[in-house]
Amino acid sequence: xxxALLADDESHALSLLELxxxxxxxxxxxxxxxxxxxxxxxxxxxxxxxxxxxIEMPGMxxxxxxxxxxxxxxxxxxxxxxxxxxxxxxxxxxxxxxxxLKPLEVDRLxxxxxxxxxxxxxxxxxSPEPASTSAIAADNPPAGLxxxxxxxxxxxxxxxxRLKWRTSKEKELFAYLAVHYGSRIHRDVLLDELWPxxxxxxxxxxxxxxxSYLRRDFRQMGMEDAVIYEDEKYSLAPQLERxxxxxxxxxxxxxxxxxxxxxxxxxxTVNLYSGRLFRSEDYQWADDEIRHTExxxxxxxxxxxxxxxxxxxxxxxxxxxxxxxQHSPYNEEAYRTLMKAYAGSGKHDEVYRVYEEMERRLDELxxxxxxxxxSLYEGLRVRKRG
Amino acid sequence: MRIRTQLAMKRLAKxxxxxxxxxxxxxxxxxxxxNALGTIMSLCYTDGPRAGELLAVLSKYLRIIFHEDxxxxxxxxxxxxxxxxxxxxxxxxxxxxxxxxxMDVDERLMSFKVMPLTIQPLVENAIRHxxxxxxxxxxxxxxxxxxxxxxEIVVEDNGVGMAERQVRxxxxxxxxxxxxxxxxxxxxxxxxxxxSRPLIESAPDVGTRITVRLPIKDD
Numbered sequence: 072x073x074x075a076l077l078a079d080d081e082s083h084a085l086s087l088l089e090l091x092x093x094x095x096x097x098x099x100x101x102x103x104x105x106x107x108x109x110x111x112x113x114x115x116x117x118x119x120x121x122x123x124x125x126i127e128m129p130g131m132x133x134x135x136x137x138x139x140x141x142x143x144x145x146x147x148x149x150x151x152x153x154x155x156x157x158x159x160x161x162x163x164x165x166x167x168x169x170x171x172l173k174p175l176e177v178d179r180l181x182x183x184x185x186x187x188x189x190x191x192x193x194x195x196x197x198s199p200e201p202a203s204t205s206a207i208a209a210d211n212p213p214a215g216l217x218x219x220x221x222x223x224x225x226x227x228x229x230x231x232x233r234l235k236w237r238t239s240k241e242k243e244l245f246a247y248l249a250v251h252y253g254s255r256i257h258r259d260v261l262l263d264e265l266w267p268x269x270x271x272x273x274x275x276x277x278x279x280x281x282x283s284y285l286r287r288d289f290r291q292m293g294m295e296d297a298v299i300y301e302d303e304k305y306s307l308a309p310q311l312e313r314x315x316x317x318x319x320x321x322x323x324x325x326x327x328x329x330x331x332x333x334x335x336x337x338x339x340t341v342n343l344y345s346g347r348l349f350r351s352e353d354y355q356w357a358d359d360e361i362r363h364t365e366x367x368x369x370x371x372x373x374x375x376x377x378x379x380x381x382x383x384x385x386x387x388x389x390x391x392x393x394x395x396x397q398h399s400p401y402n403e404e405a406y407r408t409l410m411k412a413y414a415g416s417g418k419h420d421e422v423y424r425v426y427e428e429m430e431r432r433l434d435e436l437x438x439x440x441x442x443x444x445x446s447l448y449e450g451l452r453v454r455k456r457g
Numbered sequence: 458m459r460i461r462t463q464l465a466m467k468r469l470a471k472x473x474x475x476x477x478x479x480x481x482x483x484x485x486x487x488x489x490x491x492n493a494l495g496t497i498m499s500l501c502y503t504d505g506p507r508a509g510e511l512l513a514v515l516s517k518y519l520r521i522i523f524h525e526d527x528x529x530x531x532x533x534x535x536x537x538x539x540x541x542x543x544x545x546x547x548x549x550x551x552x553x554x555x556x557x558x559x560m561d562v563d564e565r566l567m568s569f570k571v572m573p574l575t576i577q578p579l580v581e582n583a584i585r586h587x588x589x590x591x592x593x594x595x596x597x598x599x600x601x602x603x604x605x606x607x608x609e610i611v612v613e614d615n616g617v618g619m620a621e622r623q624v625r626x627x628x629x630x631x632x633x634x635x636x637x638x639x640x641x642x643x644x645x646x647x648x649x650x651x652x653s654r655p656l657i658e659s660a661p662d663v664g665t666r667i668t669v670r671l672p673i674k675d676d
Contacts, residue, residue: 080589081492081551087499106592129617130592154491174495270626 073187076102076117078110078133079125079152084173088123088152091175095184107131111139114147121187123171126153134279137166138300141286148190150183166283212310213293220249220316221364222346228292237284240265244281246349248298248307249314250360255304264356316364319343323367334378334387337371341394344368369398376408385416400432403444414451422451485522489581493547500550511550518543531570531674534601534608538562540577541599548584555594556584562601566608570674572650576601578639579612579667587616587665595664607670615664624659643669 075098079085085103092098102117104110108130114122122140124133131139137149151170168190169183215229224246226234236242243265248256258278266274282298282305289297289311299306322340331337348361372395379388392409399405406429413421426448433440440448493515500508521540538560545558558580580599588595600611619627630641644655651672659665 080555081496082553083496083499083503083551086503087495090499090502108592127589129590129594154488154495156487173491174498270630271623 073098073121073184073191074101074117074119075099076104076110076113076119076122076147078104078107078122078128078136080105080128081125084125084152087175091177091180092123092184094177095181097184097188107133107136110136114140114145119147120191121148121150121168123150123152124167126151126155134166135300138279138282141166141296141300146194148187150187166286212313216292216294216310216313218249218311218314219345220246220314221319221344221348222350224349224352226292231292234288234292237288238281240277241281241284241288243352243354244278245285245307246352246354247356248305249311250316250348250357252307252312252314252317255299255301255306258303258305261305315343315345316348316360319364319367323364323371326371331371331374332378334375334382337375337378341368341371341375341391365398369395369402372398373404373408376412380408380411380415383415385412388412389416401436403429403433403441407444407447410448410451414454419451422448485519489547492551496547496551507550511547514543514546518547529573532573533567534562534569534571535567537571537573537576538567538601540574541580544577544581545584552584552589552594556588557594557596558584558599559596560599562599563603566601566603566673569608571608571671572646575643575647575669575671576610576612578643579610579669582639583612583614583616583665583667587614587618590617603673604670606672608673610669610671611666613664613666618661618663618665619657619659620661624657627657640667647671 075092077085077088077092077100079088082105085105089100089103092100098121101119102113104113105128107124107128110122110124110128111131114136122136124136126133128136133151133153137151140147140149149167151167152173152175153170154173169186171180171183213228213231215227217225217227219225219227224242226245236245244261247261247264258275261278262269262271262274266277269277282300285298286296289295294308294310297308297311299308319340322343326336326340329336344364348364349357372391375391376388376395379385379391389409389412392405392412395402395405396409406425409425410422413419413425429440429444493511497508497511497515500511518540521536521543541560549556549558576599580597583597588597595615598611598613600609600613602609602611627640640655647653647655647669653670656668657665658668
């Protein structure tokens with residue numbers, strides 16, 4: 072016998088469903104709720120095998136209930152019930168075992184009960200202690216998981232390949248949650264940031280779809296419940312905590328603490344930076360993070376050139392200066408550093424070439440080199456002649 | 458030449474059917490019908506006589522919709538109010554004591570003619586988007602009163618209400634060339650009729666009040 076909980080804000084609908092389920096002889100209804108909030112509490116208390124959730128309920132609708140259950144590592148199967156078009160439901164199929172359309176048809180209901188029976192039997196045979204195994208799986212990310220946000224956005228697991236995004240918004244949602252890892256993002260904030268021009272209700276549907284895409288795609292990579300939903304807020308699961316972006320930010324913070332006088336530590340940090348955050352995307356919500364990381368990498372490279380200059384290690388100073396130029400091709404200070412480095416290593420023709428390159432670049436902006444740069448260049452030339 | 462005329466007529470007929478269908482669909486929303494049938498189905502097992510009554514009410518609702526001449530620019534207020542009553546009866550059965558509806562309609566206006574399908578969609582919105590979304594339910598007040606040469610329709614609910622953004626979106630769709638149903642459709646026809654706009658007052662957790670003024674025709 073399967074135990075079931077029913078949730079619908081219409082009592083006639085509850086009565087009919089209970090009656091028809093009773094007639095199947097396979098289902099025992101152990102609870103009835105009039106709204107989604109009650110349903111959450113009752114499912115936690117009664118732990119039914121299956122919950123039949125009406126989609127249109129006040130307070131918390133059936134989709135939100137299912138989403139909440141999905142992130143609570145709960146064993147209750149979900150079946151949606153709705154008078155709406157089936158296409159409106161299909162986007163949420165991932166969160167549910169099945170869906171039923173109102174008015175109910177007995178044949179269709181029997182098929183659903185069959186599916187529930189099989190799912191319950193399968194689960195019972197698979198996991199004698201479902202709670203403990205899923206807890207372990209949730210804490211340990213799969214071996215070789217890599218989350219890359221600097222440069223191109225990429226998620227990969229060794230042996231399972233790269234995660235393939237179904238839609239660009241799915242990718243953007245992931246990027247948003249990954250950059251803000253550690254804070255739980257309210258649904259309305261996500262709607263405003265990712266779908267600013269979309270109507271509220273439509274945007275909500277899009278968000279739901281993206282969340283369920285993400286969950287499904289991560290499940291295929293061996294990770295359950297990648298997206299957590301709680302109190303109308305979204306966040307990524309702890310197993311997705313690590314990303315190259317967060318590593319870089321942490322390393323940069325570490326530098327600030329030690330004063331940034333250790334060239335090795337600086338090198339390690341700049342090597343974590345494999346490109347501009349979300350390089351190929353146009354995420355306006357990320358403007359601040361992009362600016363901060365770009366400013367950090369420039370400051371670190373500049374600091375590196377200074378350290379190498381003090382150590383008279385001109386080879387490394389040139390390498391760091393070149394990298395700095397790649398980040399900021401209009402930065403006069405970078406050209407000055409590079410000129411000093413080439414002069415220090417005795418490559419005076421390179422000094423001239425760097426100067427020319429700078430003039431060309433500054434010319435694009437129709438500005439002239441500052442006096443400071445000019446006098447440095449003159450100084451270096453005089454030193455060469457003398 | 459004759460072929461071209463025939464083709465043109467055929468196209469016109471097709472367009473007319475399409476607009477007629479769109480019109481019907483805007484009135485008989487599938488989910489409304491499905492929910493009504495689901496409710497009646499349930500009553501068949503528990504309260505046969507009530508199921509019969511409700512079938513009669515649903516038939517009446519459908520008859521008004523089907524029989525109305527949708528090209529008519531005005532309709533007896535009496536007919537509009539009948540449609541509202543049928544709709545409300547069905548919804549009250551569905552939502553039980555979570556829905557209360559009060560109607561304050563000036564009986565002297567019943568034989569006047571107004572723009573058709575204005576009141577029922579507003580009441581429907583108040584129930585579906587206002588009261589039904591609230592845990593404890595709520596009530597809808599419909600008032601139809603004469604204001605000079607106009608009739609003022611006020612539909613007020615104490616449901617979930619709307620945030621500013623939602624009100625703005627509603628007004629935006631109403632202002633645009635939307636062929637949407639419900640509110641947008643009413644706003645469009647109203648603008649066409651006398652250039653006026655519906656007034657929306659709403660606050661989250663407080664409720665929504667929509668006020669529409671229609672010119673009345675006496676005949």
